[in-house]
Amino acid sequence: MLVDDDLVNSFFSEIIIKETKSSIIVEVKNTVDKAFEYMTQSDYMTRRFTQTPFPDIIFLDIDMPGKNGWDFLERYQKFKHFLVKKPIIVMNSVSSSPADKLKAMSFEDVAEYYPKPLTPEIINFVLNKYCPANA
Secondary structure, X not given: OEEOOOHHHHHHHHHHHHHHOOOOXXXXXXXXXXXXXXXXXXXXXXXXXXXXXXXXXXXXXXXXXOOOHHHHHHHHHHHHHHOOOOOEEEEEEOOOXXXXXXXXXXXXXXXXXXXXXXXXXXXXXXXXXXXXXXX
């Protein structure tokens, strides 16, 4: 799942993911609330088949208007205990601030942090590392 308010960035990231691993279903959500709405309707949350696959990886933007990536992570901390399976969270941002990277990596659920834009090399690395079954 891509959680990013930047529709152009999301569009190109989705294309790169599909070109890298054509078997992967990509959900794009442009707000934190829409991402959680999707996740609460998924198989791993409801524990029944719903036709809403739970994301294996979440590419999460930090800088979004309203609720941002930090808000997502705070909410996720309360939410994750209800999950049968936990996703890999990859944070990304246009910010090159070392403080953002340190803060992101301080969350135990964040596996990776990359600057924007997500390149084919970054996406390929993440997908091969965390979704080898889809390789």
